[in-house]
Amino acid sequence: MDLESKLSPIVRDMAPSGIRRFFDLVTQIPDAISLGVGEPDFVTPYHIRKAVTESLEHGPTSYTSNQGLPELLTAISAYLEKQFHLKYRAETELITTFGGSEAIDLALRALICPGDEVLVVEPSYVSYEPCVVLAGGIPVPVATHASEGFKLRVEDLERRVTPKTKALIICFPNNPTGAIMTAEDYAPIVEFVKKHELIVISDEIYAELTYGGKKHVSIASFDGMKDHTILINGFSKSFAMTGWRIGYIAAPEVLWKGMLKIHQYTALCAPRMSQIAALEALQNGIQECNNMMQQYDRRRRFVVHSLTEMGLICMNPEGAFYAFPSIASTGLDAETFAEQLLLEEGVAVVPGGVFGPSGTEHIRCSYATSLERLGEAMKRMTRFVDRKREKNADDLLRLG
């Protein structure tokens, strides 16, 4: 029997993630310093782990309601209001999910009919496009530009919108660029969304990670935008809880109902233990979150300075934990740069093209790694960049 032919053509024809190939390469070099990791290097704060072990000792291990534990939903509602001035009703507008990833899938499957177009702002997290395709939609990439600090511009949206466009996926603070959107940056985007009656799927998983006194602004907080927004957030990045797989969705009731149907049939509920952890994080974890932020901020300044000093053009990231320098000046493309850097100096970074065509001249360096290791990585990278530049100059001379 030809098993290949049994696979859905959508799945069969889907290209494997570009990050996968690189992952396989890195695993062959066990001592590499990896700046390729998109998750905190901190372990989940102790009091959060403790809350879960205590809860396990006392017993409740059953399903929770589809949306999640009522006390957690209430805590999320209070948190969203306090931190981002968003008002969501715990009972009818929130769902806890298996991390932000399930939330993305729920949002897309609830909205998309075959042939619907979805604007995907890139460079971006690798799962948006495949999830649009799996939901039967057509992903339409919308570029952001290094020259604009990778902020989303309305002109780029206007060029790509059609009568078939139903939704827009954004992620700010952004993975991989570290760009954020201020209220001023958002103003024209908000007008655009209203004019075209779109739904924004806003992945705000890095909302707590902003620097230099800049607070995160949610697009849902603009007048009238709650009805246009499916907000996605979670605990992975801000509370160092990636392995717990716990996130949530906030949306107006009609959309909430639709997504809840899918969630109840495909996931039933988020893991109870992870919900307990999330509740503890919201109730007592903000201080720890701020301590981690202080460490990220130090590393951020160090890495950006070091990259700039080695002559790479690197925008100052205002959120998340990534620097996204251009490596064009070395004469290499990002794939080659990343591969040679790994093989010659044992430092792993992610070639920017993995995150979309606008990232092809960039590499993503995660600074969720100790200062000691970052120091060593920057030293090796400086050596590498100097060598490549010299070679590039020689090659140009020879050609000239």
Add this chain to the structure above:
Amino acid sequence: MELQEEILSILSENARLTMEQISHIVNQPIDIVQETIDTLEKNQAIIAYQCVIDWKKIGKQRVRALIDVQVTPQQSYGFDVIAKRIAMYEEVVNVYLMSGAYDLSISLEVDSLEAVGRFVTEKLAPLDFVVNTRTHFILKKFKEANVLLDTEGPDNRLHIAP
């Protein structure tokens, strides 16, 4: 003031960073960082740069003991003089004046249990003003100078993650 605090906080975690690295982290020119550290050293806000060591890792035995000491202040000198006298012994790592039943708390680091005994019987107890001592041996260290010991597992994150 903010810069001083930031630099102290960075050095308290890792005093081996270079001036250049610190200047990158705090986003200030090297000479400003150097000047700030010079001032902090001069006014003794920075007292010393030391290293947190796990002697076991090189096969050395070090015995750490905590000794509570009860003393009688003399007419001509008080706790300060007594504490400073005890602090002169090179085996003594810390000396604190305490509230509670005992007056001073001392910690000692030597290379054997016998050496602790010798210190107490030959150096500490004979002092005129020492009335009573109580010695506690440290059996195992779990955290030292804010650093967790023996818990540093390998980084078990995936090498590359989106």
